[in-house]
Amino acid sequence: MTGREVTGGTGGTGGQLADTRIVTAVVTGASRGIGRATALRLARTGVRVALLARRPDALAEVARACGNAAVVVPCDLSREADVTRALADIEATLGVPQLLINNAGLFALGAIGVMPPADLDRMIALNLVAPYRLLHALVPAMVARGSGHVITIGSVADRAAFPENAAYAAGKFGARAMHEVMRQELRGTGVRASLVSPGPVDTPLWDPIDLDSRPGFPPRSAMLDAEAVADAVCWVASRPAEVNIDELRLSRA
Numbered sequence: 001m002t003g004r005e006v007t008g009g010t011g012g013t014g015g016q017l018a019d020t021r022i023v024t025a026v027v028t029g030a031s032r033g034i035g036r037a038t039a040l041r042l043a044r045t046g047v048r049v050a051l052l053a054r055r056p057d058a059l060a061e062v063a064r065a066c067g068n069a070a071v072v073v074p075c076d077l078s079r080e081a082d083v084t085r086a087l088a089d090i091e092a093t094l095g096v097p098q099l100l101i102n103n104a105g106l107f108a109l110g111a112i113g114v115m116p117p118a119d120l121d122r123m124i125a126l127n128l129v130a131p132y133r134l135l136h137a138l139v140p141a142m143v144a145r146g147s148g149h150v151i152t153i154g155s156v157a158d159r160a161a162f163p164e165n166a167a168y169a170a171g172k173f174g175a176r177a178m179h180e181v182m183r184q185e186l187r188g189t190g191v192r193a194s195l196v197s198p199g200p201v202d203t204p205l206w207d208p209i210d211l212d213s214r215p216g217f218p219p220r221s222a223m224l225d226a227e228a229v230a231d232a233v234c235w236v237a238s239r240p241a242e243v244n245i246d247e248l249r250l251s252r253a
């Protein structure tokens with residue numbers, strides 16, 4: 001796959017991708033929240049983005065907003081067969097992408113004695129196994145090409161322990177571990193690996209949770225917004241090709 005220079009962009013931090021090889025990207029969980037904001041920001045810089053999530057209508061709306069031949073790939077990433085089909089769609093439309101953003105995630109709270117093990121299974125399937133499947137399929141081709149970038153969306157909970165957060169933390173600590181191992185494996189290959197770990201972000205992820213009844217969580221008005229995280233992700237992606245941002249943590253000032 002040949003690269004072309006990325007032109008246009010919105011200016012400002014992350015507005016233009018300095019790594020001119022980034023012309024195609026895969027964003028999981030692109031139908032809303034951080035993934036949607038990141039896909040839109042990438043599209044504004046001229047990147048052609050494959051949008052992955054379950055809801056085709058929501059993805060179609062994001063694709064329209066991207067406005068530059070974004071590719072809609074509806075799939076349930078917690079299902080192996082869907083991931084296989086999505087990878088075939090990506091291969092057919094974008095080839096091997098320059099950028100993979102493993103963003104899709106599921107969050108629920110519950111003490112270990114209360115949350116059913118099936119909820120842990122669901123969170124691990126989406127937050128840990130699905131990213132691994134995409135990495136397993138795409139990273140060898142990036143290494144063979146000698147360029148590429150994988151960005152894992154972590155969380156403050158990939159390092160810190162909070163009550164009622166065992167299932168989510170298990171996936172996010174695991175995703176951070178996977179990232180750190182991958183970083184070691186990829187050193188010197190030309191393929192970059194970054195972890196972007198935000199604190200609480202005001203997205204629909206919080207809709208099912210009654211924050212008023214849970215002391216210790218900030219109100220949604222005091223969280224980061226999704227655009228701030230998208231800005232950070234695009235800044236990480238836009239460093240010169242020889243610079244790897246290993247880990248970036250952000251929280252509301």
Ligand SMILES: NC(=O)c1ccc[n+]([C@@H]2O[C@H](COP(=O)([O-])OP(=O)(O)OC[C@H]3O[C@@H](n4cnc5c(N)ncnc54)[C@H](OP(=O)(O)O)[C@@H]3O)[C@@H](O)[C@H]2O)c1
Binds near residue numbers: 031032103105126153
């Ligand atoms: N919001 C926060 O406070 C916060 C803080 C730190 C880290 N994070 C992390 O940031 C990432 C994005 O979070 P967000 O806040 O933007 O969440 P969100 O608003 O709930 O969006 C989640 C995205 O994942 C997709 N998704 C959910 N289940 C899926 C499945 N089985 N297969 C494919 N796609 C699926 C959803 O689309 P469909 O419903 O269409 O499938 C949606 O696009 C997650 O990894 C999350 O853990 C969030």
